[in-house]
Each structure stands twice: as structure tokens, then as C-alpha cells.
Amino acid sequence: GNSVTQMEGPVTLSEEAFLTINCTYTATGYPSLFWYVQYPGEGLQLLLKATKADDKGSNKGFEATYRKETTSFHLEKGSVQVSDSAVYFCALSGTGGSYIPTFGRGTSLIVHP
Amino acid sequence: DAGVTQSPTHLIKTRGQQVTLRCSPKSGHDTVSWYQQALGQGPQFIFQYYEEEERQRGNFPDRFSGHQFPNYSSELNVNALLLGDSALYLCASSPRQGREETQYFGPGTRLLVL
Numbered sequence: 001g002n003s004v005t006q007m008e009g010p011v012t013l014s015e016e017a018f019l020t021i022n023c024t025y026t027a028t029g030y031p032s033l034f035w036y037v038q039y040p041g042e043g044l045q046l047l048l049k050a051t052k053a054d055d056k057g058s059n060k061g062f063e064a065t066y067r068k069e070t071t072s073f074h075l076e077k078g079s080v081q082v083s084d085s086a087v088y089f090c091a092l093s094g095t096g097g098s099y100i101p102t103f104g105r106g107t108s109l110i111v112h113p
Numbered sequence: 114d115a116g117v118t119q120s121p122t123h124l125i126k127t128r129g130q131q132v133t134l135r136c137s138p139k140s141g142h143d144t145v146s147w148y149q150q151a152l153g154q155g156p157q158f159i160f161q162y163y164e165e166e167e168r169q170r171g172n173f174p175d176r177f178s179g180h181q182f183p184n185y186s187s188e189l190n191v192n193a194l195l196l197g198d199s200a201l202y203l204c205a206s207s208p209r210q211g212r213e214e215t216q217y218f219g220p221g222t223r224l225l226v227l
Contacts, residue, residue, distance in 0.1 A: 033212050049215065051214075105153070
């Protein structure tokens with residue numbers, strides 16, 4: 001079956017540091033890949049997505065590239081802010097005719113001033 | 114444009130009781146999915162509704178049931194509550210009868226079972 005593996009958190013950074021959160025996946029076929037973000041006390045929001053190999057999703061300074069050869073979709077940001085503190089979820093969907101996403105366990109990011 | 118709304122925001126129940134959670138989808142969306150998010154975990158898919166029928170179901174027991182109304186809003190019912198049912202329950206909506214990959218999530222209902 002499909003699965004998503006994320007690096008364990010929390011990831012603790014100082015403001016303006018570079019961020020990488022690793023995500024790898026196992027899936028049959030060619031899934032679409034997503035990053036969702038969950039701020040404290042809120043539901044999940046779509047951050048970015050990529051639908052085919054070598055696509056780069058980007059939003060709010062965050063980027064992730066769909067790497068089919070390494071089955072990865074790592075999230076990066078060049079300079080994090082305190083307001084980026086949240087839990088980040090990697091997800092995939094679109095295999096076997098189903099659009100129901102499979103989520104990773106989430107990675108907590110804490111950014112200090 | 115109102116997003117996905119859920120009620121109540123918090124709920125405390127005791128083991129064996131029954132609970133009903135409610136969700137109104139984003140305007141223009143016809144599909145509602147429910148997820149359970151345990152503490153420190155990613156959301157787990159419970160089931161999906163469109164055209165007032167359950168279309169897909171995840172690995173959850175029959176104690177979990179749902180309903181969708183003609184206005185596309187939805188309810189999640191859980192019977193015979195267990196301590197392990199304590200979680201954040203998320204509703205997500207999408208258009209096109211489940212053929213849209215992006216999910217739009219509500220803020221969730223936090224259920225505590227004592």
C-alpha cells in the first residue's frame with residue numbers, strides 16, 4: 001500500500017535559518033505529492049503540491065521538487081520566520097483511482113527569534 | 114467566502130456514549146471526507162461522502178458512521194465510545210465528486226473520551 005515517511009521532529013531553528021524537512025514515499029503508479037501545514041489550534045492547509053516527476057511546487061517561500069528516482073519530496077525554505085512555526089505534513093494521492101490522501105506523521109517546526 | 118466549518122470545537126464524553134460531529138463544506142464543494150488525527154499523528158481517513166452516499170471508507174469499525182444532507186453538509190457519528198477514540202476529528206471538502214486531489218480542511222472537533 002501507499003505510505004509516507006517524514007523526518008522526526010521537532011525541528012528547532014533560529015529565525016532566518018535554512019529549512020529542510022525530508023519526505024519519502026512508497027506508492028504504486030504515479031501519485032501527486034503535497035505538503036500541508038497545520039498551525040496551532042487549526043486544521044490543515046495546503047502549502048504546495050506537485051503532480052508529476054520533476055515538478056516543483058512553491059508557495060510563501062517554501063519549495064519542494066518531485067523526485068521520482070529517489071521517491072522524495074523534501075520541503076525547503078531559505079529563511080524561516082517565527083510565524084512558520086507549525087506542523088508540516090507530507091502527503092500523496094491519486095493512485096489506484098483514489099484521490100484520498102495518505103499522510104505522513106507530521107514534522108513539528110519551532111522557529112526562535 | 115466561508116471555508117469549511119465544524120461544530121462543536123470541543124467535546125467531552127464518557128466511554129460507551131455516542132457522539133455526533135457536524136461539518137459544512139466550503140461553498141461550491143459537493144464532497145465531504147472525515148479524518149481522525151490522534152495526538153502526534155497524521156490524519157487517518159475515515160470515509161468520504163458525495164451525492165448523500167458513502168463512497169470510500171478507511172479502516173475504521175462500523176461504530177463510525179456518517180451522513181450527508183442535500184445541502185452537502187455532513188455528520189460523523191461514533192457509537193460506543195472508547196478511550197482510544199479521543200482525537201481531533203477533521204472534516205475536509207472538495208469539488209467534483211471526489212475527483213479533486215486537494216482537500217480543504219476545517220479547524221476540527223477535539224473529542225476527549227473519559
